[in-house]
Amino acid sequence: MADSDRANAPPLPLTRASILSAHDAIAHQIHRTPIFTSSSLSTALPGKNALFFKAENLQKGGAFKFRGASFSLSRLSADELAKGVCTHSSGTFVSFLVFNVCNHAGALALAAKERGVKCYVVMPNNSAQPKIDAVRSYGASVTFCEPNAPARAAALAKVQAETGATFVPPYDAVNTIIGQGTALLELMGQAPEPLAAVVAPVGGGGLLAGTALAAEGTGVRVFGAEPAGADDCAQGLKEGKRREDVQANTIADGLRTPVGVLNFPIIQEKVEKVITVTDEEIVEAMRLMWERLKLVVEPSGAAAFAAVRSAEFQELGIEGPIGIIISGGNIDLSKPLPWTRQN
């Protein structure tokens, strides 16, 4: 059994039906986040498509990650829950903005706290204090490690050995993927007309793989949005093989992780195209969303809209409503906004 499957015995099949049952399991714990539209953003597009933004920045913990964390917890036995859960705070150790990297660790900590379950988080010892505070504010117990992958794995193994806690991976796990897919399920029920397509960002690929599964058999075309500065998924699709390395030179800190082992083949099979967007395009999409939707959206959360605005997407000539998943809104508001930084 893969490391990533430890939390998931017995795993559900990776199908739309599993996502429907996952939604039944977690609907009482998650926010049914609202959808947003903007006629000015729609009419500015060459295709004038109606846009339905799924506001997962308004999800508990400020990101869609709470879905996967909640579903992962729902699959644990009473015995496992009694011992708690653990995770690490990031997939890579590049320098992150404060808060953002905590999306999964924070979501798991919050979901665990709401159920009275202990949560252990391994964080690099060079983490910024606000990031540590954020995870602790959700009641998690923090263990520090040297800022490299082997040290992290060792620290996590030690926590597991000492506590018996179950590891809940951030994206490369069946239950995580299935849980994230519930966002599109809701969006499809909320949009007043059937979607022609949906666009979700891809970092580790939990959200995009889950979205693709949720769309299966519905006729909704699925697209990914990836930063040009961390385009391992798009490159891997071109080469027909998952890339294990990832450059991580993008403002979209939530998308810097390499696409996961389980996630890649699902994306390969079910996602029509992964569109890469520059940081400039992400920042402009983000600014428009703040201005027109009045929503605080993090750079990763603006990537899907940036992709929809791109020539590459518009040239597809898709007619009909487009669903756009706003993945999160966790951003350090004490820093200058990115579009003012660029001026």
Added chain:
Amino acid sequence: MADSDRANAPPLPLTRASILSAHDAIAHQIHRTPIFTSSSLSTALPGKNALFFKAENLQKGGAFKFRGASFSLSRLSADELAKGVCTHSSGTFVSFLVFNVCNHAGALALAAKERGVKCYVVMPNNSAQPKIDAVRSYGASVTFCEPNAPARAAALAKVQAETGATFVPPYDAVNTIIGQGTALLELMGQAPEPLAAVVAPVGGGGLLAGTALAAEGTGVRVFGAEPAGADDCAQGLKEGKRREDVQANTIADGLRTPVGVLNFPIIQEKVEKVITVTDEEIVEAMRLMWERLKLVVEPSGAAAFAAVRSAEFQELGIEGPIGIIISGGNIDLSKPLPWTRQN
């Protein structure tokens, strides 16, 4: 007939019943804006009150003003609609942030545009270009005047004489007040439990007077929130007489106008207290709302929450849920955020 009543013949009585019928008249045109809660913001309060934020920053045009504008238009005859409507872009001529002052003029222009009605806006000739562009983007015809009150009145009279357009005042008018009251009506229907109190900001007093009328007979206690730097309403209530002058030294640009002639007696009779808040309190409330609610809120839109957080309000010991009206979200995002400016 007062100047402010010209658009409103025959006026409805200033009662809760009128607000109910106004809502019926405009419900298909306005957004039924969602309500937001935050357990972290609630538990941080001494009283731990549940908080229900009515997100009028998500209203069309980015502010509650669209309600009053829509209802004012709904009261016009076909003949009046054919001639169009007019207004001016601000009540005072202090230096405003870009966009914000356009809340009423922009709302009226947008409401008129949606109905195919002409809209004329008188603006001071020192208005910032983005402000002019914003009003024009809604299809309004802009007339410039010298930046003082007599010049504005003369320009408006000239527009009316030339076009026959009906003047729709920003706050000091029966229909405007009744229209704004529909926000609380919706909030009361959306909150899962009865509100103990509601807090709305007060500038010209359209929203607060409308809110007080909407609350009448329901048992919901009504409070106003006013910036300390523009506290003419609170001062007038203490002195038992409306003040005609207003200092306007506050970041909350939407609240710099003096309270209206029609508005003041309604507030005097029906609002329990107007709580003044400092700019520092407004900025801190605003920051918390951006961070926790993930909403782009303008300073005026944060005043009511700032009042709820104040010692003066907390000392009232109100038990039960509090409604908070987020009046708008129109802010110039190209400028530094106010809490970063203060650092």
